[in-house]
Amino acid sequence: MNVLNVDLGERSYPIFIGCSLSQSTSVLAPYIKGGQVLLVSNETIAPLYMEVLKSIINVPVLNTLVLPDGEQYKTLETLNAVFDALLMHRHDRSTTLIALGGGVIGDMTGFAAACYQRGVNFVQIPTTLLAQVDSSVGGKTAVNHPSGKNMIGAFHQPQCVLIDIETLQSLPDREYRAGLAEVIKYGLITDLAFFVWLEEHMALLLARDEDALLYAIERSCYLKAHVVSEDERESGLRAILNLGHTFGHAIETHEGYGEWLHGEAVAAGMCMAADLSQRLAWISKPDQARVVALFVEAGLPTASPDITPEQFLALMAIDKKALGGEVRLVLLERLGKAVVTADYGAANLMATLSAN
Amino acid sequence: MNVLNVDLGERSYPIFIGCSLSQSTSVLAPYIKGGQVLLVSNETIAPLYMEVLKSIINVPVLNTLVLPDGEQYKTLETLNAVFDALLMHRHDRSTTLIALGGGVIGDMTGFAAACYQRGVNFVQIPTTLLAQVDSSVGGKTAVNHPSGKNMIGAFHQPQCVLIDIETLQSLPDREYRAGLAEVIKYGLITDLAFFVWLEEHMALLLARDEDALLYAIERSCYLKAHVVSEDERESGLRAILNLGHTFGHAIETHEGYGEWLHGEAVAAGMCMAADLSQRLAWISKPDQARVVALFVEAGLPTASPDITPEQFLALMAIDKKALGGEVRLVLLERLGKAVVTADYGAANLMATLSAN
Numbered sequence: 149m150n151v152l153n154v155d156l157g158e159r160s161y162p163i164f165i166g167c168s169l170s171q172s173t174s175v176l177a178p179y180i181k182g183g184q185v186l187l188v189s190n191e192t193i194a195p196l197y198m199e200v201l202k203s204i205i206n207v208p209v210l211n212t213l214v215l216p217d218g219e220q221y222k223t224l225e226t227l228n229a230v231f232d233a234l235l236m237h238r239h240d241r242s243t244t245l246i247a248l249g250g251g252v253i254g255d256m257t258g259f260a261a262a263c264y265q266r267g268v269n270f271v272q273i274p275t276t277l278l279a280q281v282d283s284s285v286g287g288k289t290a291v292n293h294p295s296g297k298n299m300i301g302a303f304h305q306p307q308c309v310l311i312d313i314e315t316l317q318s319l320p321d322r323e324y325r326a327g328l329a330e331v332i333k334y335g336l337i338t339d340l341a342f343f344v345w346l347e348e349h350m351a352l353l354l355a356r357d358e359d360a361l362l363y364a365i366e367r368s369c370y371l372k373a374h375v376v377s378e379d380e381r382e383s384g385l386r387a388i389l390n391l392g393h394t395f396g397h398a399i400e401t402h403e404g405y406g407e408w409l410h411g412e413a414v415a416a417g418m419c420m421a422a423d424l425s426q427r428l429a430w431i432s433k434p435d436q437a438r439v440v441a442l443f444v445e446a447g448l449p450t451a452s453p454d455i456t457p458e459q460f461l462a463l464m465a466i467d468k469k470a471l472g473g474e475v476r477l478v479l480l481e482r483l484g485k486a487v488v489t490a491d492y493g494a495a496n497l498m499a500t501l502s503a504n
Numbered sequence: 505m506n507v508l509n510v511d512l513g514e515r516s517y518p519i520f521i522g523c524s525l526s527q528s529t530s531v532l533a534p535y536i537k538g539g540q541v542l543l544v545s546n547e548t549i550a551p552l553y554m555e556v557l558k559s560i561i562n563v564p565v566l567n568t569l570v571l572p573d574g575e576q577y578k579t580l581e582t583l584n585a586v587f588d589a590l591l592m593h594r595h596d597r598s599t600t601l602i603a604l605g606g607g608v609i610g611d612m613t614g615f616a617a618a619c620y621q622r623g624v625n626f627v628q629i630p631t632t633l634l635a636q637v638d639s640s641v642g643g644k645t646a647v648n649h650p651s652g653k654n655m656i657g658a659f660h661q662p663q664c665v666l667i668d669i670e671t672l673q674s675l676p677d678r679e680y681r682a683g684l685a686e687v688i689k690y691g692l693i694t695d696l697a698f699f700v701w702l703e704e705h706m707a708l709l710l711a712r713d714e715d716a717l718l719y720a721i722e723r724s725c726y727l728k729a730h731v732v733s734e735d736e737r738e739s740g741l742r743a744i745l746n747l748g749h750t751f752g753h754a755i756e757t758h759e760g761y762g763e764w765l766h767g768e769a770v771a772a773g774m775c776m777a778a779d780l781s782q783r784l785a786w787i788s789k790p791d792q793a794r795v796v797a798l799f800v801e802a803g804l805p806t807a808s809p810d811i812t813p814e815q816f817l818a819l820m821a822i823d824k825k826a827l828g829g830e831v832r833l834v835l836l837e838r839l840g841k842a843v844v845t846a847d848y849g850a851a852n853l854m855a856t857l858s859a860n
Contacts, residue, residue, distance in 0.1 A: 228580055235651035263619075266646065266657045267737075290622065295591040301622045302658060381623075 149175075150366055154285060154373040156380055159305040163284060163369055166362050169197060169273070169312040173204040179271055179307040182242025184209040186234060188257040189248040190217040193275050196318055201248055201273065211237045215253065219410075222252045222292045224300065230260040244269040244307070250276035250323075251283040251410070255298070258289030262304035270306045275315040277327025278411055281334070281368035284309040286376040286386075297397055303381060311369075313361050321447075326411025328353065328446045329392075331364050333418060334371040336439065337388045340484025342367050347438070350445045388486040391478040392417030398463035399452050408453075415448035416504075424492060424500040425480040435483050457501035505531075506722055510641060510729040512736055515661040519640060519725050522718050525553060525629070525668040529560040535627055535663040538598030540565040542590060544613040545604040546573040549631050552674055557604055557629065567593045571609065575766070578608045578648045580656065586616040600625040600663070606632035606679075607639040607766070611657070614645030618660035626662045631671040633683025634767055637690070637724035640665040642732040642745075653753055659737060667725075669717050677803075682767025684709065684802045685748075687720050689774060690727040692795065693744045696840025698723050703794070706801045744842040747834040748773030754819035755808050764809075771804035772860075780848060780856040781836040791839050813857035 149167040154160060164175055185207050189198055194214045202210060213233045215226055234243065245268060247257035254272050261270035274280045290301025316324065331353075335343030345367075346353070352360040372389065379386040395417030400408055408416075419440055426436040440450045452460075464475055476490045477497075505523040510516060520531055541563050545554055550570045558566060569589045571582055590599065601624060603613035610628050617626035630636045646657025672680065687709075691699030701723075702709070708716040728745065735742040751773030756764055764772075775796055782792040796806045811819075820831055832846045833853075 224580055224584055231649055231656055232651075235649055235655060263656045263658060265655060266644065266659055288622065293587055293591055295588075299591060299621060300587055300619045302619060303622055 150362070152366060152369050152373065154305075155377045156287075156305060159287070159380075161306055161308050163309040163311060163373075165311045165366050165369065166313050167310065168314060169310070170200050170204065172310055172312075173206075176204065176271070176308075176310060177206075179269070180205065180207060180244045181269055181307075182240070182244060183207050184237075184239045184243040185211070185246060186230075186237070186239060186243060187212045187246050187248055188215065188230060188253060188260075189213075190215050190250075190253055192217040193249045193253070197248060197275065197315065201246070205246075209237065209239070211239075215256070217252075219252055219292070222256055222290075224291055224293075227256055227260055227263075227291050230257065231264060234260075234264055239264075239268075241265045241268060244271060246271045246273060248273045248275065249279070250274065251279040254279050254283045255289050255301070256291055258287075258304050258306065259291060259301050262289055262302035267304065270304060272306045272309045274309065274311060276319055277316055277324055277365075278330055279327075280311045280316075280365050281327065282330045282372070284311065285369050285372040286389075287380070297400065311365060313358055313365065316356060316361065323409065323411075324356070325354075325447045326409040326415075329411035329415040329418070329443070329448050331368050332442055332446065333389075333391055333414070334368045336418065336480065336483065337391050337478075337486035338371050338375065338484065339367075340482075342371070343442075343484060347442055350442065354446070384488075387476075387488045388478055391480075391486050392419075392421050394464055394475065394477055395420045395452065395460075398460055399455065401463050402455050402459060403453060408449075412449050415443050415446075416450060416452050419443060419450040420452065420500055420504055421477065421479055423503060424477070424496055427496045427499055428479070428492060431480050431482055438483070452504045455504075457498055460501045506718070508722060508725050508729060510661075511733045512643075512661060515643070515736075517662055517664050519665040519667065519729075521667045521722050521725065522669050523666065524670060525666070526556050526560065528666055528668070529562075532560065532627070532664075532666060533562070535625075536561065536563060536600045537625055537663075538596075538600060539563050540593075540595045540599040541567070541602060542586075542593070542595060542599060543568045543602050543604055544571065544586060544609060544616075545569075546571050546606075546609055548573045549605045549609070553604060553629075553631065553671065557602070561602075565593065565595070567595075571612070573608075575608055575648070578612055578646075580647055580649075583612055583616055583619075583647050586613065587620060590616075590620055595620075595624075597621045597624060600627060602627045602629060604629045604631065605635070606630065607635040610635050610639045611644070611646050611654070614643075614660050614662065615647060615657050618645055618658035623660065626660060628662045628665045630665065630667060632675055633672055633680055633721075634686055635683075636667045636672075636721055637683065638686045638728070640667065641725050641728040642742075643736070653756065667721060669714055669721065672712060672717065679765065679767075680712070681710075681803045682765040682771075685767035685771040685774070685799070685804055687724050688798055688802065689745075689747055689770070690724045692774065692836065692839065693747050693834075693842035694727055694731065694840065695723070696838075698727070699798075699840060703798055706798065710802070740844075743832075743844045744834050747836075747842050748775075748777050750820055750831065750833055751776045751808065751816075754816055755811070757819050758811050758815060759809060764805075768805050771799050771802075772806060772808050775799060775806040776808065776856055776860055777833065777835055779859060780833070780852055783852045783855055784835070784848060787836050787838055794839070808860045811860075813854055816857045
C-alpha cells in the first residue's frame with residue numbers, strides 16, 4: 149500500500165492507494181472520529197462492496213443510503229435525500245459520511261458533508277478510475293443545476309481517501325477508458341515524462357495490469373495534489389486541471405448529461421485544445437498527432453459530436469471559467485505544460501470549432 | 505458612522521454601523537469586486553429600500569430577486585430560486601450577492617453565495633435588529649430542514665456588513681422586541697457592565713432612540729465579533745452564543761416555524777437557562793429575577809408554551825449541539841459569564857422543564 153499526503157495545511161489528508169477494502173479496518177479507523185457513520189453508495193456499487201465496507205467499520209451507529217446511479221441524479225433533490233437520512237437517524241455534528249462509488253457519489257456525499265450542520269467529516273472510497281485520479285484529490289464537491297454542471301457546491305476536504313485498485317476490475321470498459329482520459333490529462337498539463345510513460349504503457353493499462361495501474365493512479369494523484377496544494381481555491385494555477393473541460397462541458401450539456409461520459413467529452417475537448425494550441429503554433433503538428441494517437445489507443449473520442457460553432461460558443465459562455473464574459477481557455481504551451489489564456493484569437497477558436 | 509472590524513485573518517471584514525443607505529455609495533463600492541450584482545430581498549423589505557439600494561450601486565449587471573417573507577421559506581427550494589436567478593442572468597464567479605432584509609434573507613443569501621460556483625462574494629445589509637446584532641457577525645449561513653432549523657448550511661464570511669439604523673424605524677414592534685432578546689443575551693453571556701447598561705437604558709431602547717441603538721448595536725456586534733474571532737468554526741467558545749437556543753429551538757420546532765419569533769423563543773429559553781443555573785446555585789435567586797425582569801421590561805416571553813418535559817427532551821435531542829447523544833447546554837456561571845456544560849444533572853433539567 150502506498151500513501152500520498154495532500155498538503156493543505158490544517159486540511160491536509162492522506163490518500164491510501166492499493167489496499168484491499170476487506171483489509172482496511174485499521175487504515176480507516178483513525179479517520180472516523182465520532183460514533184456515527186453514514187455510508188452513501190449507489191445501486192450499482194452497493195451490491196458489490198457495501199457489505200465488505202460495513203464489515204470493517206466498528207461504530208455504534210452505522211447507517212447506509214443507496215442512491216440511484218447516474219449523473220442525472222446529481223441534483224439538489226438527491227442531496228436532500230442524504231440530509232433526510234442523516235436527520236432520520238439523528239446524526240449529529242460528529243458524524244462521518246463515507247462515499248463509496250464514483251465521482252457522482254463522491255461529489256454529492258462530499259457536498260452533503262460540507263453542508264450538513266455546516267460541515268462534518270467525510271471519507272472517500274472511490275471505485276471508478278475517474279474518481280480515483282480526479283475527484284479524490286482537491287476537495288471539490290458539487291451538484292448540478294439544469295443550467296450547468298457543478299454550479300452548486302463547496303470546497304470540502306476529506307479526512308482521508310482509500311483507493312482499492314481491485315474495485316477497478318468490475319468497472320465497465322467504457323467507464324474505465326473514460327477514466328484514462330483524466331490520467332492522460334495529467335501528463336499533458338504538467339508532466340511530459342508521464343505522458344511518454346503512458347504512450348509506452350497504454351496496452352498494459354488497458355489490460356488493467358495492477359502494477360501499471362498503481363503507478364498511473366499514484367502519479368495522477370501526486371500531480372493533481374501538487375497543483376491543488378499550490379492553489380486550493382482555484383484562483384489561478386488550478387485552472388490548468390480544466391484542460392479540455394470547457395469544450396467537454398459544452399459537449400456534455402449539448403448531448404444531455406449521461407449521453408457522453410465525462411471522460412469521453414473531456415478527451416474530445418483535449419483534442420480540440422490541442423488543435424487550437426497547434427493553430428497558435430504553440431505545439432507542432434506531430435505533437436498534436438501524438439496527443440490524438442494516445443486518445444485513439446485508449447479508445448476515446450477525439451472530436452466533438454455534430455455541434456455548430458455558434459452552438460459551441462453559446463454553451464461555453466455559461467461555463468464557470470467565463471470571467472466577465474471573456475472565455476478563458478486552458479491550452480498547451482507545449483506537451484507537458486498547460487496555461488490559462490484568453491489570448492488565442494477569436495478566429496483561431498472559430499477555426500477549431502469548425503474543423504471539429 | 506462607526507466601523508467595527510471583525511478579525512478573522514484573511515476573512516476579516518468591516519461592519520459599518522449608522523450610515524444612511526442613501527449615502528452609502530462610496531462605503532459599498534470597494535466591496536463589490538466584479539461587474540455583476542444580485543440583490544436579494546423579500547416582499548416586505550423590497551418595497552421600502554430596494555430602489556434606494558439600486559440607486560447607489562453602479563455595476564454593468566444589476567439584478568434583483570424578491571423572495572416571499574418568512575422563516576417557512578428558508579428552505580432548499582427557495583435557495584434554488586436564488587441559483588435559478590443567478591444562472592438565468594449568467595452571473596459568473598466574480599458576482600456579488602447582496603442580502604437586503606432580516607436574518608432569513610441574510611442566512612439564505614449567504615448560503616447561496618457560499619455554494620454558487622463553490623463560493624462568491626457576499627454583502628449583508630441587515631434591516632432588522634435581530635439580523636443587525638446576530639446574523640451580521642460570524643458567517644453562519646443556512647437553510648432549514650423539516651426536521652430541524654439551520655441543519656443545512658456553511659460558514660461564509662461577508663465582504664462587509666452595512667447597518668443603517670434608520671431601517672429599524674419601520675420594523676414592527678414585535679420583531680423589534682424579539683431583536684432585543686439577542687442584545688440582552690450578549691450582556692448575559694459575556695459582559696455584566698453591558699447587562700447593567702441595558703437595565704438602565706431599556707426604556708430608551710424601546711423608544712428606538714438612535715443614540716441608545718447605536719451603542720447597543722455596536723456593543724452587541726463587538727461582543728459577538730470577539731467571541732467569533734476566538735472560535736470561527738464553533739469548536740468551543742462560540743457555543744456560548746447559543747444561550748437559550750437549545751430550549752428556544754425546541755419551542756420553535758414544537759410550535760411550528762413562524763408562530764413564535766426566534767427572539768421570543770430564545771428569550772424564554774434564556775429564562776429557562778437562568779432557572780437551571782439558579783438550581784445549580786451558579787446564580788442567585790435575585791440574579792435570576794433580574795434576568796426575568798429585563799426580558800419582561802423588553803416585552804418578551806419568559807416561559808415556554810405548554811410543552812411536557814418529555815416532549816422537550818425529544819425536541820432537544822435533535823439539536824445540533826447534541827454531541828454523541830449527550831445534550832450540552834449553555835448555562836450561566838454568573839451574570840455576564842456563560843459556559844457550555846453537560847454537567848447539570850438530569851434531575852435539575854427535568855425540574856426546569858417541569859417548572860416552566
